[in-house]
Amino acid sequence: MFDRFRRTRINPTLRNLLRETKVSVDDFIYPLFVRSGEGIKTEVASMPGVYQMSLDEVLKECSELSKLGLNSIILFGIPDVKDSIGSDSLCEHGIIANAVREIKKEYPDMFVVTDLCFCEYTDHGHCGIIDENETVNNDATLEISAQQAIIHAKAGVDMIAPSGMMDGIIVTLRETLDGAGYENLPIMSYSTKFASGYYGPFRDVAESTPSFGDRSSYQMDPANRREAIAESISDELQGADILMVKPVLAYLDIVREIKDATSLPMAVYNVSGEYAMLKMAGMNDLIDYDRVVMETMISFKRAGADIIISYHAKEVALMLKDQK
Ligand code: PBG
Ligand code: ZN
Numbered sequence: 001m002f003d004r005f006r007r008t009r010i011n012p013t014l015r016n017l018l019r020e021t022k023v024s025v026d027d028f029i030y031p032l033f034v035r036s037g038e039g040i041k042t043e044v045a046s047m048p049g050v051y052q053m054s055l056d057e058v059l060k061e062c063s064e065l066s067k068l069g070l071n072s073i074i075l076f077g078i079p080d081v082k083d084s085i086g087s088d089s090l091c092e093h094g095i096i097a098n099a100v101r102e103i104k105k106e107y108p109d110m111f112v113v114t115d116l117c118f119c120e121y122t123d124h125g126h127c128g129i130i131d132e133n134e135t136v137n138n139d140a141t142l143e144i145s146a147q148q149a150i151i152h153a154k155a156g157v158d159m160i161a162p163s164g165m166m167d168g169i170i171v172t173l174r175e176t177l178d179g180a181g182y183e184n185l186p187i188m189s190y191s192t193k194f195a196s197g198y199y200g201p202f203r204d205v206a207e208s209t210p211s212f213g214d215r216s217s218y219q220m221d222p223a224n225r226r227e228a229i230a231e232s233i234s235d236e237l238q239g240a241d242i243l244m245v246k247p248v249l250a251y252l253d254i255v256r257e258i259k260d261a262t263s264l265p266m267a268v269y270n271v272s273g274e275y276a277m278l279k280m281a282g283m284n285d286l287i288d289y290d291r292v293v294m295e296t297m298i299s300f301k302r303a304g305a306d307i308i309i310s311y312h313a314k315e316v317a318l319m320l321k322d323q324k
Pocket of ligand 1: 198
């Protein structure tokens with residue numbers, strides 16, 4: 001009698017009218033892994049449904065995605081040759097530059113984002129240049145990051161997403177892009193990125209597991225809440241256009257807190273290990289996969305995410321299509 005919410009739950013149309021959080025295909029950016037060759041589409045063992053693809057296969061994928069209304073992708077490159085400074089990523093005919101050019105040529109309406117980092121391109125698997133004492137040299141990495149940004153910009157990328165968490169990366173990239181005439185190219189910063197065990201499967205796909213040490217000197221301690229907020233605010237002040245929390249499932253409190261502390265849009269990265277957990281549980285019939293995926297996507301939006309970067313994006317697009 002006194003619970004007004006009960007009354008409004010009965011009719012499904014009214015329930016839908018009152019739903020506070022909705023998931024749409026427009027919320028998503030879909031990650032794609034590009035490698036060289038032709039006709040290659042290799043499924044990643046730790047991430048069923050996720051593939052390393054050669055460029056011709058990526059182009060076919062783009063056609064499928066746009067039919068589903070999924071028009072944003074983030075690209076990761078797997079170069080043929082890795083070296084100490086990630087040279088492939090600094091060259092106009094490297095794997096990513098080629099991919100961006102070809103995709104934008106065939107699918108000009110596809111919104112193409114590039115992950116800007118070095119771990120996929122270096123033989124040691126770290127996110128930057130390594131010193132004699134086996135630590136990442138922040139400032140030397142800033143210099144080559146600026147070079148990589150210009151390579152991506154020239155290839156025609158729509159947004160860059162620096163993921164290495166180097167100090168001063170955002171202001172460096174903003175000044176570099178502005179100086180080169182790319183004032184309108186947005187930067188989505190991996191602003192609050194935790195040193196996380198959830199990246200395990202990604203490192204299989206990108207073949208980027210560090211050959212020594214770990215990333216805890218440049219990625220954040222999962223225990224630190226105030227530092228997490230400060231890292232994102234620092235990137236806002238440096239000129240980032242979009243902030244990010246990564247991973248997301250174990251950090252929904254941080255998403256909400258940063259959202260409340262900034263006026264910038266927020267992205268979340270639903271990472272490889274999070275995808276793998278649901279996938280494996282679903283494949284073993286332990287959960288109703290589609291239902292749990294949707295419930296999880298809603299939790300991201302409820303926490304404050306404007307953008308969801310997720311390996312589930314294509315499946316979600318299909319689910320949303322079937323609902324209609
Ligand atoms: C590159 C990068 C990583 C991810 C996105 N960009 C790997 C890492 O930091 O080790 C992780 C994505 C995922 O786990 O899905 N720095
Ligand atoms: Zn990296």
